[in-house]
Amino acid sequence: MIKELLENVEEYKIELQYLSDAEIEIKEFDSFTINGKQLSELTGMINEKIKIADTFTHYIIEKCNPSQVNVLRKFIEEYETRVELLKNGELNLEDIEKLRMVTVSIELLFGIDVSYYISLKQMFLEATIYDVCNYFYENINYELKYEDLCDLLCNITERVL
DSSP, X not given: OHHHHHHHHHHHHHHXXXXXXXXXXXXXXXXXXXXXXXOOXXXXXXHHHHHHHHHIIIIIHHHSOHHHHHHHHHHHHHHHHHHHHHHTTOOOHHHHHHHHHXXXXXXXXXXXXXXXXXXXXXXXXXXXXXXXHHHHHHHTTTOOOHHHHHHHHHHHHHHHO
């Protein structure tokens, strides 16, 4: 799984270097447009949560090492709890940006197409994407925690805001 994560990161690195900021914004806009309608922040995040949960349930459990299943399940449950907090209006702007970056991190780990291109670009600009890869590498067999991943992402959200 980690090898695929690194391959995904390299593919996006190459793709992003050839895209202008305007093209990146368009790609993200298009990711959250369905039948000509732009999804709200909340609807878009719920859509991403469903995409991640379905991928975990139908593909990742079968592909990953059996010892990783419970670690990943707990991590995805923590992520889903944060999406529920967003749904209930309990997250501030900084928390929402972290949630986007965690979403990007999980999508890269699971090999899912990334939708938050602006957040992905920021993660590359700050080189935090490599810290995320290292975090998954070091902890995927033991314990992944939403808050620990957010701590890695904290530095870039402070600069974004």
